[in-house]
Amino acid sequence: MSDKDEREIHRIRELESINLARDEIRDLVIETKKKVERENDALAEQINNVFKQHKIRSYDIVGAIGAGKTALLEKISERISQKYRMLVICGDITTRVDAARIERHNAETIQINTGRECALNAYHIYRIINNKDLTNYDVIFIENVGNLICPSDFSLGTDKRVVVVSTTEGEWVVEKHPMLFKLSDIAVINKIDLAERLGTNIDKMVNDAKKINPNIIVITTSAKTNENIDQLIKILGL
């Protein structure tokens, strides 16, 4: 067996490791997940219809902790909150730090604390929009829980999904999380002001994103220096 074959078998064994749980439990887990996803998708569709009826433009912002989702939303709010009536829904395990930061920039905010849930789901959003008069808003941003994995399981019914990563996460971060890049419309590579200092290869990150999803629009930004923030707003169609 050649080295190459051996590596290939190793790779396949690694992939098989997905199926490690005991059969009985595994079936239950898969069945439960399927049910939850079906329910979620149906609800997400309802939510999207409601947004459309109210001519609200909506965005689901996903990314790991520290990627700069909140900082970008602060910069965006600063620039557009005079023009549009904004609602920003912030998801976190606990605390209302993010909502407090964003509402300083004239955007209305709601914080959702998910407890131990690692992503927002359509129920969270459904409950909120049922308790709000949606004629009051032009734009809704949803800042998802800081996590590059779980949000891919739950559509929230927004028009667009935006995935944010940063140069401090290392140049492998895109390649390591293909699912969210496959399922997003826009990819933001943030903290480009730190790339040189960190030696991060931004081109690799951009290319990986396009390789995973040829339709994704990629933009590099710095929420700190404001680089490309106006361009990001344009890409969002705002």
Added chain:
Amino acid sequence: MSDKDEREIHRIRELESINLARDEIRDLVIETKKKVERENDALAEQINNVFKQHKIRSYDIVGAIGAGKTALLEKISERISQKYRMLVICGDITTRVDAARIERHNAETIQINTGRECALNAYHIYRIINNKDLTNYDVIFIENVGNLICPSDFSLGTDKRVVVVSTTEGEWVVEKHPMLFKLSDIAVINKIDLAERLGTNIDKMVNDAKKINPNIIVITTSAKTNENIDQLIKILGL
């Protein structure tokens, strides 16, 4: 109603948002989770017994993508792989980037690709140690999937859990993720070489960790400049 009362009610409403899913599905989800956790805990206990029988010291390293888990393990391996026979198990959604980085430093590595799972669980580890001759190792490190939330649900049977965060994740990162700090023995605050440039308040991070878990040992490090790496190894008891 005073402003304070209003804020308190708002806070409670936010906490209630945990229970958003439809009742029928919610019961199924909770039941499934409980079963999975029970199975996992029983298996984790078996794993720990096996480690103890073989006098292997074992560590579960958790933290978000980009916190520096792999970089720290590279530095640790560099320093101790002559003294101890090491096995490093790396968990990731996909790719074997981390294992490839670490094995350059004379540590044996295994990569587990979890597919869409956001954390390693005891089954992953159980399967690996069943296929390994454990008399060959003194120390086992498990680098968990990059995620500050999900790994708290699954004990892996290691002696110690080490949570790694970095200054680039923002000074709120500890406060926002209490669960993993509650369940860890050691907290590493990494990338302190960048703290000044980023304006991150390291003292707040240290204090938050100790407030959440008074028994946790906190150490600040830089895998880049090697600051406090030797001290970290001492804290690990190696």
